Structure formats: C-alpha cells, structure tokens
Amino acid sequence: MAGSEAAWQAAQMGVPVVLHEMRPKVGTFAHRTGSFAEMVCSNSFRSDDDERNAVGLLHWEMGAANGLIMEMARSHRLPAGGALAVDRDPFAEAVTARLMNHPLISVEYGEITELPQDGHWIIATGPLTSPALANSIRAETGAESLAFFDAIAPIVYAESIDMSVAWLQSRYDKGETEEERTAYINCPMDKAQYEAFIDALLAADKTEFHEGETAGYFDGCLPIEVMAERGRETLRHGPMKPVGLTNAHKPQEKAYAVVQLRRDNKLGTLYNIVGFQTKMKYGAQTAVFKMIPGLENASFARLGGIHRNTFINSPTLLDDQMRLKTRPNIRFAGQVTGVEGYVESAAMGLLAGRMAAAEIKGQTLPPPPPDTAMGALITHITGGAEARTFQPMNVNFGLFPPIDAKGGRRGRKDRYKAYTDRAKDRFTQWLAAQ
Ligand SMILES: Cc1cc2nc3c(=O)[nH]c(=O)nc-3n(C[C@H](O)[C@H](O)[C@H](O)COP(=O)(O)OP(=O)(O)OC[C@H]3O[C@@H](n4cnc5c(N)ncnc54)[C@H](O)[C@@H]3O)c2cc1C
Numbered sequence: 001m002a003g004s005e006a007a008w009q010a011a012q013m014g015v016p017v018v019l020h021e022m023r024p025k026v027g028t029f030a031h032r033t034g035s036f037a038e039m040v041c042s043n044s045f046r047s048d049d050d051e052r053n054a055v056g057l058l059h060w061e062m063g064a065a066n067g068l069i070m071e072m073a074r075s076h077r078l079p080a081g082g083a084l085a086v087d088r089d090p091f092a093e094a095v096t097a098r099l100m101n102h103p104l105i106s107v108e109y110g111e112i113t114e115l116p117q118d119g120h121w122i123i124a125t126g127p128l129t130s131p132a133l134a135n136s137i138r139a140e141t142g143a144e145s146l147a148f149f150d151a152i153a154p155i156v157y158a159e160s161i162d163m164s165v166a167w168l169q170s171r172y173d174k175g176e177t178e179e180e181r182t183a184y185i186n187c188p189m190d191k192a193q194y195e196a197f198i199d200a201l202l203a204a205d206k207t208e209f210h211e212g213e214t215a216g217y218f219d220g221c222l223p224i225e226v227m228a229e230r231g232r233e234t235l236r237h238g239p240m241k242p243v244g245l246t247n248a249h250k251p252q253e254k255a256y257a258v259v260q261l262r263r264d265n266k267l268g269t270l271y272n273i274v275g276f277q278t279k280m281k282y283g284a285q286t287a288v289f290k291m292i293p294g295l296e297n298a299s300f301a302r303l304g305g306i307h308r309n310t311f312i313n314s315p316t317l318l319d320d321q322m323r324l325k326t327r328p329n330i331r332f333a334g335q336v337t338g339v340e341g342y343v344e345s346a347a348m349g350l351l352a353g354r355m356a357a358a359e360i361k362g363q364t365l366p367p368p369p370p371d372t373a374m375g376a377l378i379t380h381i382t383g384g385a386e387a388r389t390f391q392p393m394n395v396n397f398g399l400f401p402p403i404d405a406k407g408g409r410r411g412r413k414d415r416y417k418a419y420t421d422r423a424k425d426r427f428t429q430w431l432a433a434q
Pocket of ligand 1: 003020031036042129308
C-alpha cells in the first residue's frame with residue numbers, strides 16, 4: 001500500500017523511482033500474489049463518510065492529493081453500505097499496471113536484506129517486513145522493533161449459507177442503491193444461542209503464543225475469543241451488535257445478537273464474517289462457527305489465522321519528514337511506522353513519496369497541518385505519541401487538536417462535521433501551497 005502510493009506520488013512529481021518488491025520471489029504467510037497493494041485480510045477501506053468519520057476524511061484527503069490507492073479503490077468498489085469495500089484482486093492488478101506503465105517508475109523484484117547506504121530510500125515493508133531487513137533495522141536503530149499478532153477473519157462460500165435463516169441488509173439500511181442497502185448477510189441469535197456460542201468460544205482450542213508475543217493486539221483486528229474473554233457481553237456490543245437490523249423472516253422478533261457477513265468479491269460468491277478474526281485452531285473454528293444460525297452447513301474458503309506485525313518506535317526514531325534521524329537518506333512509511341490499516345499506511349506512503357521527491361528537487365515539503373487527517377497521523381507517529389508505550393494507531397478524531405477550544409457546546413455529530421470541515425479547508429490550503 002505505502003510503497004505503491006509513495007512511488008506514484010514521487011514519479012508524478014517528476015522524480016524517477018525504482019520500486020523494489022520481494023514478492024513473488026520471496027513470499028509472506030499472508031500475501032497470495034505478486035501484485036502490489038495486495039489486501040491481505042478484510043477487503044474494506046472502512047467508512048467512506050468524509051463528513052463525520054476520520055477514516056472517511058482520510059479517503060477524501062487522499063483523493064484530493066490524487067492518490068493512486070484511493071482512485072483505484074473507488075474504481076473497484078463493491079457495495080458495502082457506508083463502507084468502501086474493494087474487489088481486491090482487480091484492485092491490486094490495476095495498481096500494479098498503473099505503476100508498471102509509469103514512464104518514471106522501474107520495478108526490481110528481490111528482497112532488500114539491509115538498510116541501504118546511499119541514495120534516497122523509503123522503507124515501506126509493512127507489518128511482515130522480511131526478517132533479514134528487520135534485523136538490519138534493529139541493528140541501525142538500536143531500538144526494539146516490536147512484533148505482535150493480529151488475525152484474519154474467515155471467508156465463507158455464499159452458496160453454503162442458509163438464507164431461510166439469514167437475510168440481506170446493511171445496518172440502518174445505509175446506502176444509496178438497493179445493492180448497497182443489502183450488502184451484508186445477517187445471521188440472528190437468540191439469548192440461548194448467544195450464550196452457548198460464547199461458552200464454545202471460551203472453551204475452544206487456541207493457538208498458543210510464546211512468552212511476550214501477545215503484547216498489544218492490532219486493535220481493529222482483535223481476535224473474537226479475546227473479545228469474549230473480556231466479558232460475555234463484549235461481542236454483543238461489538239461485531240455482534242443487533243442494532244439497526246430487522247430479521248426479514250421474523251420482523252417481530254428482535255435478535256439478541258447478529259453475526260454479519262460482508263461480500264468479499266464482486267461476484268458475491270464469498271463473504272467474510274465481519275470482525276471474526278481469530279486464533280482458534282482450524283478444527284475449533286469450523287465447529288464454533290457452524291453454531292451460528294444460518295452457517296450450520298457453511299463451507300469455508302479460508303479460515304482465520306494469526307499474524308505478526310513489525311513496526312518501529314517512530315516517535316523516537318523519525319523526524320517530521322519521516323526520515324530516520326541517524327540516517328536521513330532513509331525514510332519510513334506505512335504500517336512499519338506504527339500507523340495501522342490499509343488506508344493509513346497508504347496515506348503515509350503518499351506523504352513520504354511527496355516529501356522525498358521535494359527533497360530531491362531541493363525543496364522542503366512541510367507536513368500537513370495537524371488538524372487534517374494526514375497531519376494528525378504524521379504528528380502522532382513522529383512525536384505526538386508517547387514513545388514508551390507507542391502502539392500502532394488508526395486515524396481517529398482523538399488525534400486531532402480539539403475543535404471546541406473555548407468550551408463551546410456542540411453535539412458529537414456536529415463536532416465531527418466541524419473537524420472535517422476544518423480539515424478539508426486546511427488540507428486544501430496545504431496542497432495549494434506546493
Ligand atoms: C495478516 C494481516 C491482516 C491484516 N488485516 C488488515 C485489515 O483487515 N485491514 C487493514 O486495514 N489492515 C490490515 N492489516 C494491516 C495491513 O497489512 C496494513 O494495513 C497494510 O497492508 C500495510 O501496508 P504497508 O504498505 O505498510 O505494507 P504491505 O502492504 O504489507 O506492503 C509491504 C510490501 O513490502 C514487501 N517487503 C517486505 N519486506 C521486504 C524486503 N525486505 N524487501 C523487499 N520487499 C519487502 C512485501 O512483500 C509487501 O509487498 C493486516 C496485516 C496483516 C499482516
């Protein structure tokens with residue numbers, strides 16, 4: 001994500017770029033293809049609401065800055081209510097084709113095993129940075145790179161879902177078209193079914209972690225059984241919340257909990273179980289997930305899994321140009337800097353690409369103001385965050401300077417709109433000044 005966007009931005013500024021990619025020669029456990037910008041887990045770029053949602057605002061800013069990832073995501077969009085879901089393979093192929101066809105971009109396939117000495121570099125090797133390069137980074141920075149785990153949600157074949165029990169509906173019927181309003185498959189549970197499901201989750205066989213490896217899950221991808229361990233009601237208030245949904249088969253009956261499945265490909269043949277990332281063993285997964293009404297006979301295209309996530313302590317290591325303080329010819333971008341998610345990673349690639357290109361052209365590009373989504377993120381990772389407890393971060397309004405400095409009273413919705421209005425204004429000014 002980040003490397004693709006960085007290469008695109010720098011090349012668009014007239015700077016020649018060599019894009020290094022180790023796949024398909026060297027793989028990772030999560031990537032399946034040799035394409036750039038492969039989405040390894042969910043196929044969602046999350047909320048597309050640019051008025052009241054921070055990630056939606058980030059979409060807007062990336063669009064305003066002619067971001068390649070956002071342009072391609074929009075042209076390979078799948079119906080998903082208010083979310084920007086993406087047809088992952090055609091999306092990645094389109095990003096790859098655009099980069100390959102750019103006259104200023106050349107591609108070299110192969111693993112980079114050491115931090116390079118000369119020239120301008122952007123390291124955007126992601127949460128699955130190869131071990132050799134991770135060792136080289138550790139040797140250079142002297143700081144500890146952290147490794148921790150997140151998890152893949154299982155994918156179900158649509159034809160194996162019992163639609164006499166499940167029904168199609170987006171939460172609160174959100175969406176412009178009928179297709180969007182029916183983008184999710186919903187499986188209802190009554191109280192007894194929910195309680196039995198929680199018992200099974202808690203009792204299921206899980207993959208064991210080694211000492212120290214569990215510190216800090218990827219928060220947007222918290223394993224479902226870890227949520228259940230936090231309290232029996234946690235899931236009912238999280239991914240299994242029943243609000244905004246009416247059972248089409250029994251409109252009078254309010255479900256106690258609802259499991260949602262989101263379309264995973266354009267054809268509509270695959271659905272992922274939303275929020276059901278897991279570290280349960282495979283046998284346990286099939287047994288537990290088949291307890292979900294409507295999924296009794298489900299066939300799984302892919303079961304959930306666990307993942308490593310490598311990132312550096314950016315607040316101590318990087319300057320506000322995303323350069324390694326000890327080796328300013330090297331920038332970092334993407335998830336390896338401690339942002340979290342496809343969109344955030346691509347956004348940091350966008351900034352690193354522009355900043356590097358500006359520097360090569362003898363200019364300095366200041367970071368976007370902190371009251372923009374991109375500015376809030378870069379400010380957070382390059383100094384705003386507490387270095388000692390630094391953990392990967394999604395974009396959220398909590399990272400923005402407060403809007404009601406004078407203690408004005410606004411409803412939450414109004415306040416978010418005020419954040420996004422202000423951000424769009426400032427981001428537009430920042431772009432215009434380049
Ligand atoms: C299993 C898993 C599930 C995830 N699920 C989600 C999710 O559902 N939603 C979400 O928003 N985010 C998710 N994330 C986080 C997601 O990976 C990142 O948000 C995003 O892909 C990171 O973008 P990136 O550009 O930083 O890294 P990547 O997209 O991973 O790109 C890094 C690239 O660098 C290459 N590379 C690595 N080391 C080297 C080397 N030494 N030499 C040359 N090339 C190298 C890799 O092959 C890869 O192509 C998940 C991560 C993992 C690992």
